[in-house]
Amino acid sequence: MAKLVDAFPVLANELAQSLRSAGREELAEQIDRVTIRRVTFDNSANAGYLYVEPLRALNEVEANIVGVRSGETLPSETQFWTNIDTDNFGRITGTEILDPRALTTELRRRASV
Numbered sequence: 001m002a003k004l005v006d007a008f009p010v011l012a013n014e015l016a017q018s019l020r021s022a023g024r025e026e027l028a029e030q031i032d033r034v035t036i037r038r039v040t041f042d043n044s045a046n047a048g049y050l051y052v053e054p055l056r057a058l059n060e061v062e063a064n065i066v067g068v069r070s071g072e073t074l075p076s077e078t079q080f081w082t083n084i085d086t087d088n089f090g091r092i093t094g095t096e097i098l099d100p101r102a103l104t105t106e107l108r109r110r111a112s113v
Contacts (some may be wrong), residue, residue: 004052004095007110008103014078015095020113024074027084028088030092039110047098050109054091062089 005012012031019028036053041048058068071086071093081098101105 001038001110004036004050005032006033007036008050008106009080011078011080011095011097011103014080015076015082015084018076018078019074019084021077022074022094026090027086027092034092036110040108041104041107041111043108046100046104047096048100048103048111049097050095052092052094054087054089054093056089056091060091 001007006103016028017030017032019025031082033055035048036050037053038051039048040051062068066088069088071088071090074084076084076095080100080103083096083098084092085094085096087093097107
């Protein structure tokens with residue numbers, strides 16, 4: 001799939017700005033580089049979720065001993081009411097879009113692919 005910044009440029013820009021304002025530069029840099037892995041859209045809730053491919057591969061110890069777990073859910077101040085999910089290694093794993101507005105058509109289209 002496409003990079004987040006290419007598929008949803010307004011959203012990506014707002015997410016990166018919000019993260020930078022919150023002092024989370026390392027996550028803002030990831031927003032600029034992550035690739036969308038899968039998109040879901042719940043019509044009844046009018047909300048979408050962007051699953052992204054984490055940027056950094058895990059080493060053997062991280063993958064087999066420590067294991068991947070949920071990290072943080074960070075509310076992000078954007079016009080789309082978003083939450084950014086990370087794993088326990090500080091990698092962005094997805095973004096929840098609770099008020100998609102102008103993104104609705106594109107989210108539905110990508111969710112059906």
